[in-house]
Amino acid sequence: MATRSLSSTITNSYSFSNMNINEKEWVESMRKSVVEYEEESEENPVCIFSVPQVLLATDPESYIPQQVALGPFHHWRPEVYDMQRYKLAAARRTQKFMNVSFERIVEIMKKNDEARIRACYHKSIDMSGDALIWMMAVDMAFLLEFLQVYSIKEEGRTLKKVKSMMSHVVDVTGKKLSHMVILRDVVMVENQIPMFLIHTMLKHQIKNTNDEDKSADETLKSMLMGLYIELAPFQEKVLPDVDINDCDHLLDFLYHMTVPNNKELGITEIISNIPLLKLMKEPMERMLEKFQGGGEEKSEEEGGELKAPTIEEITIPSVTDMAQAGILISPVYGGISDISFDNITSTLYLPVVDLDVNTEVYLRNLVAYEACVAAGPLVVARYTELMNGIVDTEEDAKFLRERGVILNHLKSDKEVADLWNGMSKSVKLTKVPKMDKVIEDVNKRYAQTWKVKFANFMNTYVFGSWKFLTVLVAIVMLLLTALQSFCSVYSCARMFHQLPDFQGGTTD
Incomplete structure (x- = not known):
């Protein structure tokens, strides 16, 4: 009797009645997914992802939009739906500016772009075509109006005022709290809109030009460059030249600006870029793993079990320990690729990084996006691991601030230390050849001091035995x-x- 009761409980727990699912609707959904399925085009790969749960759990506010939702992932959340009135106001202004009904814009998008839009998102979008296109069109109108502030900044002009309907949420100085929150929201992984849609609408907005395509490209590039200058923590003398037509969305553009192409190409990327060798990629990778000693480690898929990312810090002394060992720290104006170590002068060169209230969200979402799309070295993740390793306490943060490596616009040095110490707790360690060589050189130089040698002796032969x-x-x-x-x-x-x-x- 007990066995029969348990069996009944298990069976009922998987029944449609207990799951509150309409069987007919479920069958119809399955039928459409299988029978009416259109084969995905390789030209439109998935480019907009959900943040992995293991990352999301560490700091939800850095990944979940707080004020404005763009795209389908967070559109219906009550916390962000209040911004709908401002989105609709932007849509009305767009309609007036383009001298065409917004309904006509939606019709054109539905006819030409619906399938391509759905292909961009890795989750199945459970919305009708009309609802999806209306949502995307209204969101785009709002986003373009928001980005205009940065286009004007980047071109060196001054906008005297923002449209009255938007004036108390957006301002040209970017100092209003609501503006800063929106700024953080638009760079989040789950809050992206495909770049081709933004470009298409902008092209239709631009009038009285002989070359509409070029003008749209220039205007959009101006907006995105202004946004990058506002958000990027690095003080670069020469900015990378990124083709917006090669970018899938706004965050993808920011990632390519932060990690310029071909700086850290690994063997797998080189193989993948050569058609004849692409077929041999897997066997060649296995062979390389054996020679590099990586053959014993299994991937998450091979092990049949999903392992949580390690919280182990990168093996490198803190900056205060380096200073006591005679290693110098010097700032350099550049990006991540400019990190280097001079063995002759024992100097570690680190890029100047400007930390403010937006920096953590910016870096966290770059790391999350990189983990979703990068086939090679996770450069941004490795940089955050490096900073996590060399900044242990607020004394380390103060040391870097006094030497000009960190420009601190946060409340205290402790906040800086907490920022770096929290960055890589949920990201798996990765190998980046150039950065790893710098770490290796620093460790070798640090190990040469008599204090370190004595400590190593005590740990190895006394405390470790x-x-x-x-x-x-x-x-x-x-x-x-x-x-x-x-x-x-x-x-x-x-x-x-x-x-x-x-x-x-x-x-x-």
């Missing part, structure tokens, strides 16, 4: 036992009491 300690304790105990036996026969107390007279005293 329980056998040595056991023998040492046994010898000490043996000596004490022998001394006790000796003293019980020869009265050590009397001998030690007479010792001062023996050494220098005289007797009468």
Whole structure:
């Protein structure tokens, strides 16, 4: 009876009635997915992802939009739906500016772009075509109006005021709290809109030009460059030249600006870019793993089990420890690729990084996006691991600030230390050849100091060897036992009491 009851419970737990699912709707959904399925084009790969749960759990506010949702992932959340009135106001202004009904814009998008839009998102979008296109069109109108602020900044002009409907949420100085929150929202992984849609609408907005395509490209590039200058933490003298037509969305553009192409190409990327060798990619990778000693480690898929990312810090001394060992720290105006170590002068060169309230969200979402799309080295993740390793305490943060490596616009040095120490707790360690060589050189130089050598000796041969300690304790105990036996026969107390007279005293 008990067995039958348990079986019934298990069966019922998987029934449609318990899951509140309409069977007919479910069957119709399956039928459409299989029968009416259109084969995905290789020209439109998935480019907009959900943040992995293991990352999302560490700091949800850095990945979940707080004020404005763009695209389908967060559109219906009550917390962000209040911004809909501002989106609709932007859509009305777009309609007036383009001198065409917004409904006509939606019709054209639905006819030409619906399938391509759906292909961009890695999740199946459970919305009708009309709902999806209306949502995307309205969101694009809002995003383009928001980005205009940065286009004007980048071109060196000044916008005297923002449209009245948007004036209390967006301002040209970017100092209003609502503006900063929106700024963080638009760079989040799950809040992206395909670049081809933004470009198409912008092209239709631009009038009175002989070359509409070029003008749209220039205008969009101006907006995105202004946004990058506003958000990017690095102080670069020469900005990379990124083709917006090669970028899938806004965050993809920011990633390529932060990690310029071909800086850190690995063997797998080189193989993938050569058609004839592409077929041999997998066997060649296996061969390389054996030569590099990586053959014993299995991937998450091969192991059949999803492992949580490690929280182990990168092996490198903190900056204060480096300073005590005679290693110099020097700022350099550039990006991640400019990190280097001079063995002759024992100087570690680090890019100047400007930290403000937007930096953590910016870097976290770059790391998350990189983990979703990068086939090669995870460069941004490795940089955050490096900074996590060299900044342990607020004293380390203060040290870097005083030397000009960190420009701190946060409240304190402790906040800086907390930012870096929290960055790579949820990201798996990765190898980036150039950066790893810098780390190796720093560790070699650090290990040459006598303090470090002595500490290593103690850790290896004393504290790290329980056998040595056991023998040492046994010898000490043996000596004490022998001394006790000796003293019980020869009265050590009397001998030690007479010792001062023996050494220098005289007797009468």
